[in-house]
Amino acid sequence: MQYIPNVLFAVILIAGIGFFVKNVKKLARNIKLGRNVDVSDNKSQRWKNMAMIALGQSKMVRRPVAGVLHAIVYIGFIIINIEVLEIIIDGLLGTHRIFASIGSLYGILIGAFEILAVLVFVSVILFWIRRNIIKMKRFWKSEMTSWPKNDANYILYFEMVLMTLFLIMNATDVHFQAMNSGNVISQVIATWFSGLSEGTLHIIERGAWWVHIVGILIFLNYLYYSKHLHILLAFPNTYYGKVKPKGQLDNLEAVTNEVKMMMDPNVDPFAAPAEDTGTEGEEMPAKFGASDVQDLNWLQLLNAYTCTECGRCTSECPANQTGKKLSPRKIMMDTRDRLEEVGKNIDANKGAFKEDGKQLLDDYITKEELWACTSCNACTEACPVSIDPLSIILDMRRYLVMEQSAAPVELNNMMTNIENNGAPWPYNQMDRLNWKDE
Amino acid sequence: MSESLKVPTMAEFMAQGKQPEVLFWVGCAGSFDDRAKKITKAFVKLLNKANVEFAVLGTEESCTGDPAKRSGNEFLFQMQAVTNIEVLNAYEVKKIVTACPHCFNTIKNEYPELGGTYEVMHHTQFLKTLLDEGRLTIEGGQFKGKRITFHDPCYLGRANNVYEAPRDLIQKLEAELVEMKNCKRNGLCCGAGGAQMFKEPEKGDKDVNVERTEQALDVKPEIIAAGCPFCNTMMTDGVKAKEKEGDVAVMDIAELIANAQDL
Ligand code: SF4
Ligand code: SF4
Numbered sequence: 001m002q003y004i005p006n007v008l009f010a011v012i013l014i015a016g017i018g019f020f021v022k023n024v025k026k027l028a029r030n031i032k033l034g035r036n037v038d039v040s041d042n043k044s045q046r047w048k049n050m051a052m053i054a055l056g057q058s059k060m061v062r063r064p065v066a067g068v069l070h071a072i073v074y075i076g077f078i079i080i081n082i083e084v085l086e087i088i089i090d091g092l093l094g095t096h097r098i099f100a101s102i103g104s105l106y107g108i109l110i111g112a113f114e115i116l117a118v119l120v121f122v123s124v125i126l127f128w129i130r131r132n133i134i135k136m137k138r139f140w141k142s143e144m145t146s147w148p149k150n151d152a153n154y155i156l157y158f159e160m161v162l163m164t165l166f167l168i169m170n171a172t173d174v175h176f177q178a179m180n181s182g183n184v185i186s187q188v189i190a191t192w193f194s195g196l197s198e199g200t201l202h203i204i205e206r207g208a209w210w211v212h213i214v215g216i217l218i219f220l221n222y223l224y225y226s227k228h229l230h231i232l233l234a235f236p237n238t239y240y241g242k243v244k245p246k247g248q249l250d251n252l253e254a255v256t257n258e259v260k261m262m263m264d265p266n267v268d269p270f271a272a273p274a275e276d277t278g279t280e281g282e283e284m285p286a287k288f289g290a291s292d293v294q295d296l297n298w299l300q301l302l303n304a305y306t307c308t309e310c311g312r313c314t315s316e317c318p319a320n321q322t323g324k325k326l327s328p329r330k331i332m333m334d335t336r337d338r339l340e341e342v343g344k345n346i347d348a349n350k351g352a353f354k355e356d357g358k359q360l361l362d363d364y365i366t367k368e369e370l371w372a373c374t375s376c377n378a379c380t381e382a383c384p385v386s387i388d389p390l391s392i393i394l395d396m397r398r399y400l401v402m403e404q405s406a407a408p409v410e411l412n413n414m415m416t417n418i419e420n421n422g423a424p425w426p427y428n429q430m431d432r433l434n435w436k437d438e
Numbered sequence: 439m440s441e442s443l444k445v446p447t448m449a450e451f452m453a454q455g456k457q458p459e460v461l462f463w464v465g466c467a468g469s470f471d472d473r474a475k476k477i478t479k480a481f482v483k484l485l486n487k488a489n490v491e492f493a494v495l496g497t498e499e500s501c502t503g504d505p506a507k508r509s510g511n512e513f514l515f516q517m518q519a520v521t522n523i524e525v526l527n528a529y530e531v532k533k534i535v536t537a538c539p540h541c542f543n544t545i546k547n548e549y550p551e552l553g554g555t556y557e558v559m560h561h562t563q564f565l566k567t568l569l570d571e572g573r574l575t576i577e578g579g580q581f582k583g584k585r586i587t588f589h590d591p592c593y594l595g596r597a598n599n600v601y602e603a604p605r606d607l608i609q610k611l612e613a614e615l616v617e618m619k620n621c622k623r624n625g626l627c628c629g630a631g632g633a634q635m636f637k638e639p640e641k642g643d644k645d646v647n648v649e650r651t652e653q654a655l656d657v658k659p660e661i662i663a664a665g666c667p668f669c670n671t672m673m674t675d676g677v678k679a680k681e682k683e684g685d686v687a688v689m690d691i692a693e694l695i696a697n698a699q700d701l
Contacts, residue, residue: 244547245546245547245597245599246596246597246598247547247592247593247596247598248543248547248548248597249507249508249548251512251551251552252512252516255512255513255516256516256551256552258513259516259517260520262517263517263520263521288512289510318626318629318649319640319646321626322629322642322644322645322646322649323641323642323644324641324642325640368640368641371637371640372639372642373632374592374630374632374634374646375508375592375631375632376592376627376631376632377592377596378592378596378624378626378627381596381623381624396510397508397509397510398510400510401509402510402511402512402513407510407511408638410636410637410638411509411633411636411637413636414505414509414633414636414637415506415509415511415514418501418503418505418506418514418518419514419517422499422500422501423466423469423470423501424466424501424505424636425466425471427469427470429497430497431470432464432469432470432496432499433445433447433494433496433497435464435469435470435475435478435479436443436445438475
């Protein structure tokens with residue numbers, strides 16, 4: 001009989017972690033639907049970026065209020081995991097506060113946790129106020145429909161509840177209070193329970209303990225469905241994020257091969273293209289640019305899952321600021337939504353994608369949004385987790401232009417001019433030096 | 439005045455069996471746009487003044503392909519790039535200076551993978567080195583004490599992290615440099631990049647250049663300094679839209695320096 005709680009605990013723990021692992025596998029599968037991209041360069045710079053941006057929150061603090069509050073919640077999250085480890089060991093072995101044996105250090109640790117818990121609690125409430133009472137503009141843009149808005153609030157409620165449970169658990173723990181070490185906050189809360197019998201206190205303590213750990217497992221599994229996934233993906237995402245100058249857009253390799261062939265006088269222009277196979281270059285892609293998520297590369301898809309929907313990109317975007325439809329955050333949210341849809345389609349059809357008559361272009365992202373981008377990189381500069389919305393916009397423009405010839409008329413004129421005159425305007429290349437004598 | 443401009447071409451240098459110190463990449467705007475041509479000439483005057491042996495490609499220059507690439511036409515971009523690289527490599531060009539941040543970015547960052555690797559400088563960086571080496575002196579002249587604000591071009595600033603060279607030059611004019619609300623890495627685009635220059639903007643509440651001009655006017659400058667021919671056009675239009683052309687001038691940094699010396 002006495003092992004029932006331990007067994008129950010083990011079952012819940014395994015189920016919680018098992019379900020999470022299942023979703024992580026799905027996540028990896030979906031990301032791998034993207035094309036390959038080489039990110040093996042600049043290793044030391046990449047580690048540095050991850051350390052600075054993800055671990056060191058260097059970009060978060062560019063907005064000091066959000067930055068400091070976020071840092072508190074983040075540090076709280078990391079450090080309180082030591083407590084979670086103790087809970088797991090206690091739960092499995094049937095021990096009680098197993099780390100207490102390390103002596104006075106334990107008091108210091110728990111004391112720190114308690115203070116952090118309060119700080120996290122306060123920060124989360126301030127976050128909630130910013131979103132719901134002050135209604136900061138970037139949280140109320142058109143793409144912030146019910147789910148993204150609720151999602152953000154659920155996370156905040158969750159964290160409030162978890163912190164409260166942690167403090168109650170400590171306050172009602174008679175042994176722990178008797179130790180009188182590290183109970184800096186909970187000793188105050190303990191007085192609220194002072195009239196209760198030891199038996200009742202024990203029941204409350206156990207209750208808080210169980211709900212706390214089950215809550216953590218539920219929260220873990222909530223991640224996959226939420227923008228909160230960024231707490232995990234920010235790390236790989238900042239590692240793999242762009243290390244080249246922001247203005248440097250990739251040169252499509254397939255096009256390079258084509259262009260080389262066209263420019264090479266030794267190539268017989270009438271030769272059958274089949275003879276080209278076996279060269280070192282990549283195979284010709286099925287299409288140029290991207291109209292759906294499978295045409296994007298896996299890093300762009302990882303970006304989509306990492307997006308925290310914070311809207312820093314959108315609030316800096318000049319197109320968005322002047323009332324145009326484009327919102328880089330929406331580009332990322334649409335990409336994730338479509339990718340999830342494709343993933344579910346694959347699950348439903350035994351591992352193979354079944355044509356669903358939809359795509360990222362038009363069904364999610366409109367041409368109007370794509371053509372409004374000035375490629376200014378304000379979004380990539382603002383993003384606290386190194387997401388590159390511009391690369392998706394550019395790949396979709398490439399599809400529109402190279403596959404569909406669907407550029408706005410004025411841009412077509414500009415391109416024709418470059419082709420014929422070597423300038424975007426209809427002037428003769430032979431007049432290029434006329435300014436000298438004007 | 440134009441008689442005094444010395445603008446040798448690469449072909450002329452080649453004919454004499456010589457290499458210039460630097461190739462001046464004029465760019466499409468600098469070659470054809472009436473406003474930008476003035477910037478080109480101002481920069482040439484400074485090069486002449488500092489006795490820099492430079493050359494232009496002249497009729498052998500062609501669009502870098504930047505607007506084509508950014509509107510999604512990778513084919514056209516690479517055709518342009520490969521053609522230009524062939525010309526540059528044939529002349530064994532090592533060092534390039536340009537007054538257009540779009541040309542600067544494309545040649546510096548996107549040409550190397552296609553076989554064209556050069557040392558590329560923006561004209562403000564180049565002028566700064568001339569100054570540091572004592573080949574050029576800058577005095578405030580008519581700009582002494584004037585309030586000047588600098589609009590960061592996206593393709594110079596955020597795209598390539600060049601923020602200081604243009605500011606250093608303005609300060610050398612003994613002018614009062616005032617920063618806009620959004621500057622340096624938070625600078626607001628003028629609205630011309632990504633091939634927007636060549637089309638009508640999408641529907642919205644306002645045009646980007648007007649928003650940016652309002653930010654500039656907020657700091658009450660006498661001059662809005664730019665370092666890009668496209669920014670220059672956009673800001674000039676913005677100033678006109680706000681009917682401030684009588685009070686505020688939009689000028690390239692090369693023009694500021696050339697005018698200060700009465701060149
Ligand atoms: S690059 Fe495009 S999407 Fe990003 S901020 Fe600039 S205009 Fe907006
Ligand atoms: S892309 Fe980056 S800046 Fe934009 S909403 Fe997502 S996380 Fe925030």
